[in-house]
Amino acid sequence: MNVSFVGIGLMNGSLSLDLQRLYPDAVMQGISRKEATLSRALDLGLIHKTGDLDHLQDADWVFVSIPVEAIASLLPRILDAIGEQTLVVDFGSTKAAICEAVKHHPKRAQFLAAHPIAGTEYSGPDAAVLELYKNKTIMLCETAHTRVALLDKAKKLFGQLEMNIREMDPVEHDKHIAYVSHLSHITSFMLGKTVLEKETDEQNIFDMAGSGFASTVRLAKSSPEMWMPIFAQNKHNVLESLTEYISNLNAFKDKLAADAHAELLAEMKDINKIKSILEHK
Amino acid sequence: MNVSFVGIGLMNGSLSLDLQRLYPDAVMQGISRKEATLSRALDLGLIHKTGDLDHLQDADWVFVSIPVEAIASLLPRILDAIGEQTLVVDFGSTKAAICEAVKHHPKRAQFLAAHPIAGTEYSGPDAAVLELYKNKTIMLCETAHTRVALLDKAKKLFGQLEMNIREMDPVEHDKHIAYVSHLSHITSFMLGKTVLEKETDEQNIFDMAGSGFASTVRLAKSSPEMWMPIFAQNKHNVLESLTEYISNLNAFKDKLAADAHAELLAEMKDINKIKSILEHK
Numbered sequence: 426m427n428v429s430f431v432g433i434g435l436m437n438g439s440l441s442l443d444l445q446r447l448y449p450d451a452v453m454q455g456i457s458r459k460e461a462t463l464s465r466a467l468d469l470g471l472i473h474k475t476g477d478l479d480h481l482q483d484a485d486w487v488f489v490s491i492p493v494e495a496i497a498s499l500l501p502r503i504l505d506a507i508g509e510q511t512l513v514v515d516f517g518s519t520k521a522a523i524c525e526a527v528k529h530h531p532k533r534a535q536f537l538a539a540h541p542i543a544g545t546e547y548s549g550p551d552a553a554v555l556e557l558y559k560n561k562t563i564m565l566c567e568t569a570h571t572r573v574a575l576l577d578k579a580k581k582l583f584g585q586l587e588m589n590i591r592e593m594d595p596v597e598h599d600k601h602i603a604y605v606s607h608l609s610h611i612t613s614f615m616l617g618k619t620v621l622e623k624e625t626d627e628q629n630i631f632d633m634a635g636s637g638f639a640s641t642v643r644l645a646k647s648s649p650e651m652w653m654p655i656f657a658q659n660k661h662n663v664l665e666s667l668t669e670y671i672s673n674l675n676a677f678k679d680k681l682a683a684d685a686h687a688e689l690l691a692e693m694k695d696i697n698k699i700k701s702i703l704e705h706k
Numbered sequence: 707m708n709v710s711f712v713g714i715g716l717m718n719g720s721l722s723l724d725l726q727r728l729y730p731d732a733v734m735q736g737i738s739r740k741e742a743t744l745s746r747a748l749d750l751g752l753i754h755k756t757g758d759l760d761h762l763q764d765a766d767w768v769f770v771s772i773p774v775e776a777i778a779s780l781l782p783r784i785l786d787a788i789g790e791q792t793l794v795v796d797f798g799s800t801k802a803a804i805c806e807a808v809k810h811h812p813k814r815a816q817f818l819a820a821h822p823i824a825g826t827e828y829s830g831p832d833a834a835v836l837e838l839y840k841n842k843t844i845m846l847c848e849t850a851h852t853r854v855a856l857l858d859k860a861k862k863l864f865g866q867l868e869m870n871i872r873e874m875d876p877v878e879h880d881k882h883i884a885y886v887s888h889l890s891h892i893t894s895f896m897l898g899k900t901v902l903e904k905e906t907d908e909q910n911i912f913d914m915a916g917s918g919f920a921s922t923v924r925l926a927k928s929s930p931e932m933w934m935p936i937f938a939q940n941k942h943n944v945l946e947s948l949t950e951y952i953s954n955l956n957a958f959k960d961k962l963a964a965d966a967h968a969e970l971l972a973e974m975k976d977i978n979k980i981k982s983i984l985e986h987k
């Protein structure tokens with residue numbers, strides 16, 4: 426089995442570790458603009474050799490896990506370069522623009538748009554971990570546009586990774602994911618910014634920040650190179666979610682300023698129900 | 707050793723578990739307005755018997771871990787009821803109003819204002835866990851107003867719990883803690899609210915929410931009965947931190963709307979430095 430990874434950081438690196446366990450004879454090829462990334466991925470055993478975007482004829486799989494604007498711009502070129510049996514799968518956190526970019530490509534049927542709901546706040550080859558994908562959901566979009574045999578092969582592989590497969594329209598995907606993922610990255614970055622601006626004496630953060638703050642600000646450690654393009658590509662939905670979030674914050678602030686304690690208490694109790702929703706997962 | 711707990715949930719319940727390991731002969735008394743809490747705390751072995759606020763003469767320690775407005779209003783009555791050698795310690799998340807409430811009390815020297823930077827998003831007796839306080843910071847305020855022998859005894863106990871002791875002015879405490887704790891509770895509650903409002907079909911949250919969202923929204927599970935009074939009592943600082951946070955969000959939104967991608971990228975890279983600060987802890 427020949428696997429080509431376009432981008433070899435957290436997502437593809439972790440995938441390689443799992444695939445090497447499932448398929449010990451698989452040959453892993455890494456493609457990246459950054460020499461240092463390739464060399465680190467070789468050292469870590471995430472890949473066996475390096476390659477380039479224009480020689481993908483022998484690949485059984487091409488997994489594309491790079492910033493989403495690069496996915497959209499490079500996918501046509503990747504599809505141009507693949508062989509008859511190759512399947513290209515992208516792992517981008519947005520799906521509409523990516524599906525749009527290859528809509529009319531003659532090899533559209535050899536592409537599968539995917540978004541695994543998995544990750545950590547770390548990035549790069551050193552962030553790769555075994556079983557990142559286990560028990561996680563993978564969203565597949567426009568599966569009717571992928572050749573049936575290739576789609577079945579992909580579903581089998583995601584099954585071997587013990588992932589839960591769900592299908593969704595790419596426009597719907599981007600709308601929902603803005604709320605449950607993109608927005609929380611922005612709230613975290615802005616929380617980090619607000620505290621950093623205030624606490625010029627870093628010792629105060631160091632001493633007074635507890636596990637609650639660490640949890641809430643965790644996503645502010647995420648890779649700006651990955652996340653800025655996501656916000657840009659999903660701009661419309663992200664702006665909508667931000668507007669609603671800011672409006673809720675302003676309402677909370679006004680109620681607190683007006684000492685509307687009973688109202689605030691009732692509101693917080695209502696929000697508490699997110700506990701049972703999340704813990705059902 | 708006689709220990710009285712005013713409130714017997716997450717904070718005092720966890721403390722009781724640790725103290726029972728350190729002092730197997732200690733007698734633990736619980737005081738609460740809620741019968742169900744007392745009965746559950748007895749069942750769980752967090753306390754050995756129940757008591758009331760007006761009979762604290764024989765207590766060596768009285769730990770007060772209840773909503774902060776109740777701490778401020780009940781502390782004078784608790785001090786009235788204690789014996790000559792009793793030390794009263796409060797674990798409230800605000801410190802200025804609480805210190806103010808007992809400023810002129812004749813037994814002020816038998817009170818120590820404390821804030822352990824420890825906790826989880828859960829509450830009540832069932833949330834009590836061993837070693838909640840281990841390796842955590844405890845902020846002490848106005849220690850010069852506590853009788854030296856009692857202060858030394860408290861510091862020794864916090865040392866046995868393996869806590870890091872730090873002293874701070876109560877007004878300064880409330881200012882900093884608004885940023886590194888109170889604000890993140892509000893950002894989390896409002897994130898939960900925004901997503902709940904949007905995602906009326908709970909299945910979408912269930913499937914598409916990953917570990918990043920769970921981490922960012924975790925504090926929205928916190929007890930409204932505990933947190934609403936904290937926001938109210940620290941109103942001035944919380945409003946200030948909220949204003950700055952909302953202003954940062956609006957600026958981010960404006961830049962995204964204006965496609966100021968290079969600026970956003972630079973800003974996010976700058977915020978990334980919170981990683982090294984937090985991981986130094």
